[in-house]
Amino acid sequence: MTHKKTITPIFIFGAACVSGFYMMSIELLGGRILSPFFGSSIFVWGAVISVFMTFLSLGYLLGGRLSTRKPSIKTFALLLAIEGFFALPLLVTPHILDPLANTFPDPRWGALVASTILFGLTTLMAGTISPYAMRLLVSDVERSGNAAGIMFFVSTLGSAAGTILTSFYLVLMFDIYDIVFGLISLLLATSAILTAVSPSSSELCEDEA
Amino acid sequence: MKAAMTVLLALMSLSIESRAQEHVSLKEITYVERSMYRDVMVAEGGGYRCIAFGMASPIQSCMLIANPKKLVLDYTKGIFAGFAFQSKPQHILIIGLGGGIIPQTISSWKPDIQIDSVEIDPAVANVAQHYFNYQPSNRSTITIEDARVFVREKIRQKNHYDMIIVDAFDRNYIPEHLLTKEFFSQLKNLLSKQGVVVANTFQNPKLTPSEDRTYQAVFSQLYELRMQTGNRILIASDQPPLNDVTLQDRIQSISQELHDTGMLLSDLNGVRKLPMSNDGVVLTDRFNPANLLMLKD
Numbered sequence: 001m002t003h004k005k006t007i008t009p010i011f012i013f014g015a016a017c018v019s020g021f022y023m024m025s026i027e028l029l030g031g032r033i034l035s036p037f038f039g040s041s042i043f044v045w046g047a048v049i050s051v052f053m054t055f056l057s058l059g060y061l062l063g064g065r066l067s068t069r070k071p072s073i074k075t076f077a078l079l080l081a082i083e084g085f086f087a088l089p090l091l092v093t094p095h096i097l098d099p100l101a102n103t104f105p106d107p108r109w110g111a112l113v114a115s116t117i118l119f120g121l122t123t124l125m126a127g128t129i130s131p132y133a134m135r136l137l138v139s140d141v142e143r144s145g146n147a148a149g150i151m152f153f154v155s156t157l158g159s160a161a162g163t164i165l166t167s168f169y170l171v172l173m174f175d176i177y178d179i180v181f182g183l184i185s186l187l188l189a190t191s192a193i194l195t196a197v198s199p200s201s202s203e204l205c206e207d208e209a
Numbered sequence: 210m211k212a213a214m215t216v217l218l219a220l221m222s223l224s225i226e227s228r229a230q231e232h233v234s235l236k237e238i239t240y241v242e243r244s245m246y247r248d249v250m251v252a253e254g255g256g257y258r259c260i261a262f263g264m265a266s267p268i269q270s271c272m273l274i275a276n277p278k279k280l281v282l283d284y285t286k287g288i289f290a291g292f293a294f295q296s297k298p299q300h301i302l303i304i305g306l307g308g309g310i311i312p313q314t315i316s317s318w319k320p321d322i323q324i325d326s327v328e329i330d331p332a333v334a335n336v337a338q339h340y341f342n343y344q345p346s347n348r349s350t351i352t353i354e355d356a357r358v359f360v361r362e363k364i365r366q367k368n369h370y371d372m373i374i375v376d377a378f379d380r381n382y383i384p385e386h387l388l389t390k391e392f393f394s395q396l397k398n399l400l401s402k403q404g405v406v407v408a409n410t411f412q413n414p415k416l417t418p419s420e421d422r423t424y425q426a427v428f429s430q431l432y433e434l435r436m437q438t439g440n441r442i443l444i445a446s447d448q449p450p451l452n453d454v455t456l457q458d459r460i461q462s463i464s465q466e467l468h469d470t471g472m473l474l475s476d477l478n479g480v481r482k483l484p485m486s487n488d489g490v491v492l493t494d495r496f497n498p499a500n501l502l503m504l505k506d
Contacts, residue, residue: 035386037361039329039355039356040355107355107358171498172498
C-alpha cells in the first residue's frame, strides 16, 4: 500500500501535465488549421482563443460535478481517452472546413463556428481533468491547498511546453495531421498507463492514506 | 525611444542605400499608424517617403515626393515583367497593397484596367491613402480581408482575373498560408485562361527550391527575374512557353512605355524560364516550414 500511495499521485500529476500540453498544442495548431479557410487575421485567433476559454470553463464545471460520483482513477483515465477521441475530427479538417467556409463568408463567424465544432468537445474534456484529478489527490483539507498548487503548476507548465514545442518545432518539422495523431496517441497512452497502475478495487489515494 | 529610432533609421538607411542606383536616406519618422498587426511607420528623408512595419523591419514601399510617378524600389519595376506574359489584362488582383504604388502605376499606364486590391491591415490602406496618393475608385478597389478569404469568395462568385500579383511577403516574414500548393490551386481557379500569377519574393538558398517546387506543382510554366536587391519576381502560368525573341520584344516595349516611371530595359532584363525544381519540398496547408527555411539563410 505504501508503494501505491507515492506512485499513484505522480501518475495523476503526470496525466494533468500531458493534458495541459495537449490542449495548448491543439490550440496553437488551431490557428494553422483554420488559416487556409478563414485567413490569419486577428479575428481568427480571437475566435480560436475564445472557444478554448469557453469550453475549458464549462469543462471545469463538468469535471467538478463528475468528481462527486464514485471518483476513481479508471474514470479519470476514461476522461483522458474521451478527450483524445474528440480530437479525431481534426484528422479530416478540409472536409469539415471547406463547406463551412463557403457557408460563412464572414471569417469571424466562420472561424467561431469552425472552432466550436473542431475544438469544443476536446477542450471541454480537457477542462474536466484538473478538478477530477484534484478529487483523486486530496485526502485531507490541510493538504488540499498544496495539492492544488502542484496541480496548477504541472498542468500550466505542461501547457507552456505544449505551446513552445508546437510553435517552435513541431509545425515546422511535421505535417499537422501527424502532430494531431501524435497528440491523440499521447493521451490514449497516458490513459492506458493510468488504467494499468490504478488500484484494483475502487480504492482511492485517500483510502490508502 | 530616441535610441531605438536612431537604430531604426540606421537600419533603414542601410537597407535602402545598399541598392546601387538609389540614394534614399530616411531621417525623420513622419507618422506612425497604430495597427492590430504591426504598426505602420511613415518615414521621410532626401525627398523620399517610405513605409516600414515596426522598428526592425525593412522598407516596404517608397515614393519620390516631388515625382510620385517614379518607381523607387526595384521590385516594383520588376513586377511589370509580368505584363510580357499577359499583355492585355483587363482584370488584375493585387494581394498586399503596401503604399498602393503598384495599382497607381498600372492605372496611370493603362487606365482601362479594373484593379482589385486586397489588404489584411486597415492601417496600411489608411497610410496608402493619406501619404501615398492612393485613391480607391470604381476602377481600383480596395478590400480589407485576408487573401485566402477574398480568393475563396471571388471563386464562389465565379470571377476571373487575367493577372494576380502577390506582394504579401517581406524579408522577415512570410504568411505561410499564402505559400502553399492549395493556395496556388485556388489562384489557378481564379485566373482566366491566359492568366498569370506574378509574385514578389526573395532569394533564399533554403526556401527558393521549395517555393519553386510548390509553384511548379500547380503551374506548368515558371519564370524568374532576380533583382540586385535580393528580390525575386516569379511569373507562373499554364500558357505555352514564350520564345526568347518575343519575350525580349515585349520587355523592351514595356520598359519604353513605362519610361516615365524611371524604368530602364536593364530593370527587366534577365527573365528566365526555371527548370523543374527537384530540391526542397512541396509546401502545403498541412506542412509548411517556410519561415524556418528563411531563418536558415
